[in-house]
Amino acid sequence: MFDLDGVLVDSEPVWEEVRRAYVADHGGTWRPETQSRLMGMSTQEWAAYLHELGVPLPPEEIARQVVDAMAARYRESIPFMPAAREAVRRLAERHTLGLASSSPRRLIDVVLDAAGLNDCFAATVSTEEVPRGKPAPDGYLEAASRLGVDPRACVAVEDSSNGLRSAHAAGMRVIAVPHPRYPPAPDALELAWLIIHDLSKLTPETFPS
Incomplete structure (x- = not known):
């Protein structure tokens, strides 16, 4: 996720x-x-x-x-994070991917279209489409439901305090990719299963079997 x-x-x-x-x-x-x-x-x-x-x-x-x-x-211009598109395409070759975002559906679609990543995601969810935004787990739970998988079998990739708390509350393992300008709070970062600082390090082998 x-x-x-x-x-x-x-x-x-x-x-x-x-x-x-x-x-x-x-x-x-x-x-x-x-x-x-x-x-x-x-x-x-x-x-x-x-x-x-x-x-x-x-x-x-x-x-x-x-x-x-x-x-x-x-x-x-869309400011893509370094190595983000490559990481998504690399993981999509081996794993089923979902997306749970606080962005409005309109902006999610603009970004994925521009990046050419629509085909990489089997399910995408905007928190407009669920009762509560992050840090509540609703968006991640809905994404897992649309994929037909147990949230506890999912790994989420997050950067913010509220995002880390949301994915953790959904029962998912969380990989934290802290944003240098907006780092998560220490207590939220403690919820991470893994911390990385470069999406180029995110490979299929990163994930538990």
Whole structure:
């Protein structure tokens, strides 16, 4: 199971830039803990949170405008993580892959289309499609369900605190790939079965039989 943001795409800086500017432009207040809290939230959750920060629009409108801004940025360029596409293709030759992302479905599809990776994933889930975002396990449990596998037989590749907690709560072994700019909290990193710092190290032999 792969996460998307921060694992396959270096999108967290883009999300932060877009949402921070959006909050400022609409008279809200960005707090010191805002970015870390937003990482892993579903679309509905982060839109409601931006409303709480002082954006005077309904969460549904906030979500639409921010996702439009993200899609525009992605049309300019998608910042793939080093070795990410190669790692996915390499693993897809030997393993069944799923994806559980906090990104909206629209952005998941844009990224996978641009990367030419659609055929590599047997199931993809946006947390828009489940009741709760990360750190709740809903997205990972839904992805496992769509694959028809026991979550305890899955390995998840994650970067963020909320993502690590989500996959672990789903009963999966977790490989942590810490983002250098947004490292996970120490207690979340302790949940990892394995820590790597380079996706080129992610090979079929990495995984338990």
